[in-house]
């Protein structure tokens with residue numbers, strides 16, 4: 002066809018190019034059909050019925066129209082181009098590395114890994130659970146500790162977690178936590194932030210001289226020290242144990258291939274980052290931190306832990322161990338508020354260890370050390386004073402004029418660590434070359450002749466302390482010793498990914514978690530070197546692109562929320578909550594009302610809310626909900642009055658955790674404000690609100706958003722996430738600061754000034770592509786999809802809560818309790834049976850036990866939603882058969898779900914057919930998902946906690 006004959010205007014042709022049509026599942030026809038099913042004339046009618054008029058935004062979002070994908074990427078290229086990526090020798094806990102390309106492409110850039118959800122459903126998560134068990138084993142082995150968790154957010158927050166862990170376990174009543182001054186400065190800053198609301202006194206000093214006279218419950222040491230020195234901590238450990246205190250060692254994993262690990266010199270906890278195991282700088286994150294301890298303390302360890310258990314056939318299977326739902330069960334008594342962690346980055350690090358193996362890692366470490374020792378020798382030959390005596394990869398050197406050295410370095414596009422006017426730090430890493438060492442000599446030589454590299458290197462210089470050389474073996478498990486060829490690695494990664502269900506195979510209808518499209522265009526920029534290659538403490542003038550990006554994104558998020566200022570620093574929702582409550586706390590204190598410490602929290606709240614309040618030094622008072630799932634306003638009023646001038650805040654989720662827009666939200670906010678409290682609106686459910694209503698305009702003083710839910714950052718199997726907070730102007734002075742980076746504000750809540758900066762382009766791109774109208778349309782379609790599901794499924798499963806007009810918000814809760822009472826079939830049975838139908842289960846038993854919470858998001862098409870509803874309806878018919886005796890009450894497709902392929906082979910002992918078991922719908926014959934294990938036994942796993950790779954003997958039996 003000839004172009005000139007297309008009889009439509011250009012504007013219409015270009016509209017077809019809009020991204021929104023690719024982000025939103027249903028097209029115009031499907032939208033019409035769904036509206037028809039709901040008896041609604043238009044989308045506007047839907048909005049009127051769902052969103053209370055009192056909060057509906059009068060004006061469109063203050064954002065430009067959507068851009069096309071090529072336009073957005075071109076603009077982002079310009080922004081990225083304003084970053085100047087220098088070679089970094091800064092260190093301070095961040096080291097450049099080579100991401101093995103097989104891991105880059107097949108994990109970081111692979112939707113099978115990055116679109117997966119947190120592995121709460123173990124049967125469809127065996128691949129990532131195995132990868133996380135490898136991570137735990139890697140950390141345990143390298144640190145010499147008995148048990149490790151499956152990642153924390155960053156090294157500094159891990160240190161904060163370790164501090165409260167020590168306080169809980171120490172058998173003394175001291176109030177002080179000692180922190181070595183040779184810890185990384187950002188770690189010290191975050192520890193101070195965390196300590197203050199809890200009344201913990203942080204004493205920073207020299208571990209060799211300042212400890213004897215102090216009473217303390219815990220000690221934090223850096224190994225090797227931040228300045229590079231490798232201290233022998235055996236004496237400190239003995240003295241601390243004498244005082245019944247605990248010792249935390251923040252250790253560099255790569256150095257532990259050469260050095261005696263903390264577990265062998267008596268440390269009680271080891272923490273740190275795994276960044277240099279193949280994860281780019283990313284201007285600060287995301288990276289996986291680790292936390293390891295002794296077996297005796299495993300039940301109070303923060304974060305998630307993968308454990309081994311057995312499935313219904315008695316075969317080995319992995320699962321998240323009991324800590325999984327910690328906050329939801331223990332609420333304000335939880336040991337930590339950590340929920341989303343850094344799974345994807347943890348998996349990358351574990352695969353780096355699998356790929357290189359113990360010998361490869363030792364070789365990398367040995368090379369880094371040799372180059373550093375050669376560098377030191379050469380500097381000495383040049384007359385430079387090297388202050389570090391025993392070191393691994395970092396030197397502190399004395400100079401006359403540090404400024405002159407930094408200028409000379411920057412002319413060669415090199416950054417060194419700025420210590421003070423007469424001291425400079427230099428850290429080598431996996432990417433350092435002999436050429437780099439020679440360049441560094443040139444910088445310090447100031448015109449003098451540079452030493453001969455070969456002459457120095459051939460003397461085999463080394464500077465590890467003789468008494469602290471590692472003698473124990475590590476990573477001896479086969480998994481770390483058989484994937485060294487790229488072919489093997491590729492197949493291992495593919496094999497693990499194939500065991501799992503992620504968004505690249507099926508909808509993941511998880512209420513409260515917003516598993517929507519993570520568009521490829523949004524993901525492309527995160528691996529650009531201009532974003533990935535920058536050290537978090539690179540000088541500000543090199544990070545102009547990042548500044549542009551964060552400024553624009555803050556503006557965008559202000560526009561979406563109606564707040565006046567945003568902090569991008571918190572690196573998960575839990576951390577946003579924490580930063581938000583700290584802002585409220587500091588605001589009260591600034592007005593002479595530091596005594597306000599009561600935090601009201603509705604009983605339906607997400608478990609992180611009460612856990613966070615406790616960390617922020619607040620007392621939790623629970624507010625009741627009525628039988629419609631709304632906050633009981635009378636009870637709220639009574640509690641606000643009762644606590645009067647003690648009232649600090651209300652934490653409320655909106656739309657509610659019960660999936661409805663409460664009409665009383667303005668009244669609720671007014672009550673709190675009248676009593677001098679601040680309103681924290683948990684904005685993790687923002688997906689139903691963007692472009693429709695703004696928490697900053699209907700009563701909120703502060704909210705966190707989960708960029709890994711509403712704003713398209715993929716879940717990564719349980720992280721990364723970003724939990725920025727928006728605040729009204731009166732709270733803006735109390736946003737997190739960052740002293741190391743020169744940012745104003747109250748203390749830092751994360752190690753890096755802009756948290757997980759390198760994934761911010763995902764959200765920037767999403768908002769740029771969708772634009773003002775696209776974002777609003779997306780929210781409306783999320784609401785439409787949820788109401789369509791509620792409508793289709795209500796005849797089969799009662800919908801527990803609805804708003805005033807009989808509508809739900811962006812999710813709906815199905816009540817399975819009556820069915821359980823009449824048939825014995827549980828939510829678990831339904832969740833596991835959905836696997837046989839090829840689906841990931843909805844959210845189970847949250848916020849109400851015995852229910853399923855479904856959130857389809859706007860990205861799912863009507864076909865996919867219908868496929869899901871068909872499965873749920875077919876399951877309902879199966880439940881009926883259990884109820885009326887057509888199925889055996891114990892031996893039926895629900896009780897035995899999920900069915901593995903292996904279970905079909907051989908004898909078939911069940912009263913129902915194989916066909917019924919695995920192909921209950923004919924459509925399943927095309928593209929069947931086969932779970933690798935049968936139902937996993939949770940109780941067995943908790944009783945027999947095994948959290949590292951099983952020993953060789955286990956394999957020999959098989």
Ligand SMILES: *Cc1c(COP(=O)(O)O)cnc(C)c1O
Nearest residue numbers: 340341513573574575607685722
């Ligand atoms: C997901 C969620 C959180 C916690 O966010 P994380 O990023 O997992 O820490 C808090 N509140 C609500 C309502 C949520 O849905």
